[in-house]
Amino acid sequence: MLAYIITFILALLLYLLFTAGSGTLWLWSPSELIAGVLLALLTAAVAGKTLCRGKDYRMANPLRLVVLFLYLVGPFLVEVVRANLDVAYRVITGRIRPGIIRVPSGMKTDFSVFLLANSITLTPGTITVDIDEGTNDLFIHNINVPEGWETRPAVKAEELFSLANLPAWIRRIAE
Amino acid sequence: MIAEILVLACLVIGTVFNCLGILGLLRFPDVYTRMHATTKMTTFGSFFTALAVIVYGASLFLGTGDGQYVTLVLHTAVAAIALAMTNAIGSHAIARGAHRAGIKPAQAVVDRLGEVPP
Known part of the structure; x- marks a missing residue:
């Protein structure tokens, strides 16, 4: 479960990074935010198991x-x-x-x-x-x-x- | 005004390091030493070129408040990070492949990897 959440957050952050400056809602347009969440969910469902194969989550610690x-x-x-x-x-x-x-x-x-x-x-x-x-x-x-x-x-x-x-x-x- | 000078300085430093990298490619004796010059110094030079773009975009964003300059800055930063990561892994792969193919380091004073049985 943790692996899917980490993949979702990473994919969402990457999408937001690439589309920053597209609108007026902070820096993003509402359609980009919705598309980002949907695509990140899809990425997590497909690649969640592959990305965190090592079962070692210590690098997910923000500190x-x-x-x-x-x-x-x-x-x-x-x-x-x-x-x-x-x-x-x-x-x-x-x-x-x-x-x-x-x-x-x-x-x-x-x-x-x-x-x-x-x-x-x-x-x-x-x-x-x-x-x-x-x-x-x-x-x-x-x-x-x-x-x-x-x-x-x-x-x-x-x-x-x-x-x-x-x-x-x-x-x-x-x- | 300050931003213009900074952009110019970054571009000059970047170009100088890229030129030195090419000079190293021509002067050094073998694949390993040439890789020191071409992969690392050109990355450093390209970083300064990217930094010039970032400073330029940031100064325009602060001046006009237009969102497209944020896009310019972030995309350049992502390109620079991708360049650094692929550069490290790629040059390691080339060096390992060269040594496995039997290319001995020229003028080497020591070769500990050559002493290890494969």
């Missing part, structure tokens, strides 16, 4: 979504800007030292591994190439492997980010 938003506009954005400037410097000078390193993620749930892997991939200079599904270890292609890292068998996830502790944030959001 976690607020922290996720703060994470995206705060520490994550700072890291992305720093890494973009770093890669811009390497594009211009051509000083690169590429390599693939092993990073134990230390995450327990699928969603937190997903969030960490995508945060690493969206930060320029690092791409998640593969995941060891048994131990949740990530294999990261790094455009500039710092001196000494090539001899270490594993590098902690915290060391990839120099300005903010992103793995701790992800643990707070998703575990």
Whole structure:
């Protein structure tokens, strides 16, 4: 039952987002609101079981979504800007030292591994190439492997980010 | 006036980062390093281009109160979010496919994934 309600709310919010500005009832016209509710009911009936297959509803908690938003506009954005400037410097000078390193993620749930892997991939200079599904270890292609890292068998996830502790944030959001 | 300067600044930053991404595509040695430049920096550049549209739409909405500018702002924001998500998942898929196809990272100082038995 909860899965259908979550799907209904998500579909309705997405519909309202796409049709905002269509009328004078707040921002929507009455016909758009009715169509949105009907379509969201239809979507929930068809896709309710598929969307929440994991039976894990902790991300439906609004507090976690607020922290996720703060994470995206705060520490994550700072890291992305720093890494973009770093890669811009390497594009211009051509000083690169590429390599693939092993990073134990230390995450327990699928969603937190997903969030960490995508945060690493969206930060320029690092791409998640593969995941060891048994131990949740990530294999990261790094455009500039710092001196000494090539001899270490594993590098902690915290060391990839120099300005903010992103793995701790992800643990707070998703575990 | 302030909005115009902001739009111009965002467009300039976006174009500079997109140009640097293309420069990286030409300069770097192999598929992995090229992907750092093309997928990430062009996303960052496109984000600033989208931000310019958002600032433009918001300033016009505050000036005229017309609902169509809200639509413009929200649709651009949705496009930027979709770009970020598909970019992360897509570049991960390309990198994984390249490594599975046997492409070794050029000039690599270390390759921990190559040491793992498949």
